Amino acid sequence: xxxxxxxxxxxxxxxxxxxxxxxxxxxxxxxxxxxxxxxxxxxxxxxxxxxxxxxxxxxxxxxxxxxxxxxxxxxxxxxxxxxxxxxxxxxxxxxx
Numbered sequence: 001x002x003x004x005x006x007x008x009x010x011x012x013x014x015x016x017x018x019x020x021x022x023x024x025x026x027x028x029x030x031x032x033x034x035x036x037x038x039x040x041x042x043x044x045x046x047x048x049x050x051x052x053x054x055x056x057x058x059x060x061x062x063x064x065x066x067x068x069x070x071x072x073x074x075x076x077x078x079x080x081x082x083x084x085x086x087x088x089x090x091x092x093x094x095x096x
Contacts, residue, residue: 014041014053
């Protein structure tokens with residue numbers, strides 16, 4: 001199994017350049033994610049005056065983390081898997 005080739009790319013977030021190493025196959029997704037994050041930072045700037053860029057980036061990160069946590073909790077596939085596991089555990093425990 002060969003290791004996937006990594007490339008270095010420069011991305012811009014909140015007016016600053018960041019050099020990151022990623023798998024070549026992930027470049028398009030990473031660039032889309034950076035663009036989305038930059039838009040979210042700009043949205044935060046428009047809603048919350050008087051903060052610095054680090055505050056906006058932190059608020060963007062917190063917003064993303066909260067959205068991800070909420071989406072994970074309400075994911076129907078995850079809920080089905082958890083229900084199935086709970087049933088299996090109940091079945092094993094009821095056999096004793």
